Amino acid sequence: MALSEQQIQQLNAQCNKLPIAKLVEYIDKGFVRYPEDLPALSDDRKKAIEAILNSRPNPQEQAEWRAIEAASNVSGLELDELKSRLASVRAYQDKWSLSRPVGNHVDDANAIIERIKGEIKVKMGDIEEADWKAVDQDSVESLLAHKEKYPETCHIDEIDDRVWVLLKQIFDIIDAANKYLEYFPDGLSATEARNAKTCFDEWDAVKQQYDLIATSEYIKAHPLSPFGDEAEELLKMLKADEVQGMVELQSNYPIENLLYYLDNGIFTEEELIAENVATKESIEILKNLERIKNELPDINAEIAKCRKVCADGHTDVFLFGIPSTGKTCILMGLIGCTTIDVDTVRAGGPYSSALDQYLKAGLTIGQTPKDFVATIEAEIMEGTKKHMLNLVEMSGEDFAFKIADNENGKISFEDMGNGATQLLCNNNRKVFFIIVDPTARIVAFNHLVEDPEGSYLIRKNVNQRIILKRMVDLLRQPENKHILKKVEAINIIVTKSDTLGSEEERDQKALQHFRDNYENIIAPLTALCREFDINRGNGGRPKLYTFSLGQFYVGGIYKYSDRDAKKLVQVLRSNTETFSTGGFGDKLKNVFN
DSSP: OOOOHHHHHHHHHHTTTSOHHHHHHHHHHTSSOTTTTOTTOOHHHHHHHHHHHHTSOOHHHHHHHHHHHHTOOOTTOOHHHHHHHHHHHHHHHHHHTTTOOTTOOHHHHHHHHHHHHHHHHHHHHHHHHHHHHTSOTTOHHHHHHHHHHOTTOTTHHHHHHHHHHHHHHHSOHHHHHHHHHHHOTTOTTHHHHHHHHHHHHHHHHHHHHTOHHHHHHHHHHOTTOTTHHHHHHHHHHHHHHHHHHHHHHGGGSOHHHHHHHHHTTSSOHHHHHHTTSOOHHHHHHHHTHHHHHHHSOOHHHHHHTOOOOOOTTSEEEEEEOOTTSSHHHHHHHHHHOTTSEEOSSSTTHHHHHHHHHHHHHTOOOOOOOTTOEEEEEEEEEETTEEEEEEEEEEOHHHIIIIIITOTTOOOSGGGGOSSHHHHHTSSSEEEEEEEEOTTOSEEEEEEEEEETTEEEEEEEEEEHHHHHHHHHHHHTSGGGHHHHTTEEEEEEEEOOGGGGOSHHHHHHHHHHHHHHHHHHHHHHHHHHHHHTTTTGGGTTOOOEEEOOSEEEOGGGOEEEOOHHHHHHHHHHHHHSOOEEOOOHHHHHHHHHO
């Protein structure tokens, strides 16, 4: 029996003098409550007493376990009694699982719990299965109601998994994760749900960027992200957009971007080839571009070696166009064509040799110098006769600012100084091609300005439509009539025709583009041709031709085709006079002479 209050006070006063064994005896017999009734006990004595108590089974725990063990035979019990026994055993576990006194039976209780649960399942099995068949598998409420009715349901994993699937269909991933964790804090998908909440902010930031590289890096860094499917779908869209950009920009598409995508696995070579924006060969060229460029001649150095003269008695073929419209590409195409023989020694021979090397490498050259003029001698054979030509290319910058839109207001080509205008005024017969770029309306480039204080670059914009109209108007001026009397043909070439679609539809699209954008020059140009008997075989009307160096790929790399170049050679053959090379009899006389 417990001591009186007075006795406890006396014991407390003597507690640091009495033997520890005596104090433990009082505690075991329940005479005092430890440590509440012994506040004066010293720390070292407390430790000694607790060591003794912790080294022995707890009497209360032992008593509770004996009661549970006595009731562990659950065979034949009704459902309510089984649930009551289960609650008692779990209450024992909850009470003693943390303190774990020596000799406790917390682990032993698991076996009894499993035995009771087994009996409960047997009792509930038939009842639950009937209810389970009535559960709506597409209803979160129906699934959870079954779980609530049968807390020990054998279908818990099915309910858990199905609820997670349904929640993701109904809500966004974050709301779905919150609701799922509310229902199943330790569920099968709890880790995935918590990960979704953690990853949301990072994924949302990536999604807002709408950036190909950022999205690809996110997928690599988070292979198990709950947003993986969404990220893959976004990546697919971004790659499609990037391919479209490659198609539209072609040579202007940044090469470093393409190589980065390949190096980092964002695109495979097979994907780019399948999209027809690259070939195995063009990719190899881009990968080795610096080495290839270093092996090619310096265009400016080759230009410096050239003589800017037109051989007398030849037909001069002029290419008129603003910067970056493809004049050099036309010249390259003709140089590579087997139906025309280009002289690599005289006049602009060194330049033509350099262009041929770039053609074989599948590369174009950059913008030519401001005052650039090249004349290349060429021959086209026709039976025993030949057409002798001077192919004349001039800087688009010179054409735009010195000729068509000259600052000094010159009208006569003879007054415009040296260069292309001087060649225009010679006595040779002539063929003019007006070059139109269908991909550009305004062309921007760096224009070199020279004054007494030095030279400097300024950014200039050139409107292609306006410049071509001014060129036609210049030709109409009385001061230039003597030049037109020597012109055999004036025709239009629409360059970069590979951007207009398939070979079958290019001509029609080019014609429509020209009519839509340059109709203001058609009537005056036709009238001019009729006045001077130009294009006589076509009633004075200029003809329109399309031209491309071949199939272009990303980075400006191309596979050369002489298809369009051969068409132009035929045009030149039809519009230039021929010279006899001598028949067999003449050759025989030369042998004997």
